Amino acid sequence: MSSRTSTTALITGAAHGIGAATARALAQAGDDVVIADIDLDAARLVADEIRAAGGAATAHLLDVSSAEGWAALEVELRSAERLPGKIVNNAFFHVLSPAHELSEIDWARQVDVTLNAVWRSMKTFHDALTAQRGSMVNVASVHANFAWPGYSAYAAAKGGVVALSRQLSLEYAPEVRVNAVLPGSIETRIWDHADEAGRAAAIAQATLGRMGTPDEVANVICFLASDAASYVTGAAVPVDGGQSTTVAT
Numbered sequence: 567m568s569s570r571t572s573t574t575a576l577i578t579g580a581a582h583g584i585g586a587a588t589a590r591a592l593a594q595a596g597d598d599v600v601i602a603d604i605d606l607d608a609a610r611l612v613a614d615e616i617r618a619a620g621g622a623a624t625a626h627l628l629d630v631s632s633a634e635g636w637a638a639l640e641v642e643l644r645s646a647e648r649l650p651g652k653i654v655n656n657a658f659f660h661v662l663s664p665a666h667e668l669s670e671i672d673w674a675r676q677v678d679v680t681l682n683a684v685w686r687s688m689k690t691f692h693d694a695l696t697a698q699r700g701s702m703v704n705v706a707s708v709h710a711n712f713a714w715p716g717y718s719a720y721a722a723a724k725g726g727v728v729a730l731s732r733q734l735s736l737e738y739a740p741e742v743r744v745n746a747v748l749p750g751s752i753e754t755r756i757w758d759h760a761d762e763a764g765r766a767a768a769i770a771q772a773t774l775g776r777m778g779t780p781d782e783v784a785n786v787i788c789f790l791a792s793d794a795a796s797y798v799t800g801a802a803v804p805v806d807g808g809q810s811t812t813v814a815t
């Protein structure tokens with residue numbers, strides 16, 4: 567399954583969308599991928615697909631908000647000699663609502679899954695990343711920099727992901743590089759319920775005149791995670807088709 571010469575890459579939220587595309591791309595580039603998600607059935611399908619294509623992949627149940635879950639994954643990967651040299655923190659949870667109508671539980675879970683999990687991943691695997699001179703890529707969002715109605719907890723968490731990535735890049739340098747990507751409007755299932763007006767508005771904001779694909783985000787994540795980006799750390803890279811150049815809220 568895993569090869570001693572390949573890097574193990576852990577991707578959270580990799581059962582669907584951008585995370586799954588990233589797992590496929592990293593496997594294609596030769597990494598041994600750990601697909602960690604709360605949706606184990608879908609994670610298994612992605613791992614099966616990667617193995618069928620000749621890559622190395624396993625699926626793991628992980629709720630990124632659970633400290634016990636991270637500890638159990640660490641034990642499992644350590645015993646398999648597959649501690650990660652790359653981590654992509656991609657899982658998220660969001661509830662759209664005016665800020666004052668959010669329950670304590672919904673606010674806390676959004677911040678826990680989307681932001682606190684990034685800290686948990688470094689807390690769990692900093693020694694493995696350091697030993698391997700590894701890298702971390704955290705998936706933030708254009709919401710880190712711009713406001714849209716209903717996204718208070720999501721925006722706060724994503725802004726936190728950018729700040730935390732910068733902070734971790736300093737604390738774990740020079741051995742570990744840490745970067746963030748800020749996707750714009752990307753065609754995944756989270757857009758399934760958007761109406762035509764919402765989709766058209768997103769497209770109008772992108773100077774490239776279309777939504778992005780999960781593969782287009784995965785390509786940038788793979789680059790930042792790889793040695794090709796060996797002098798890039800603490801960066802927050804938009805992958806938004808130019809949306810950040812036009813949005814003024």
Ligand SMILES: NC(=O)c1ccc[n+]([C@@H]2O[C@H](COP(=O)([O-])OP(=O)(O)OC[C@H]3O[C@@H](n4cnc5c(N)ncnc54)[C@H](O)[C@@H]3O)[C@@H](O)[C@H]2O)c1
Nearest residue numbers: 579581582583584604629630656657658707749751752754
């Ligand atoms: N699609 C977009 O337009 C867009 C824009 C900006 C940022 N993003 C970011 O991209 C990332 C991926 O989003 P996506 O569009 O691919 O969404 P998606 O729903 O397709 O994928 C999210 C994945 O996270 C998993 N997940 C949710 N909660 C989890 C938990 N507690 N523990 C582990 N896994 C969990 C889900 O099962 C799913 O596999 C997210 O961080 C999101 O904020 C997406």
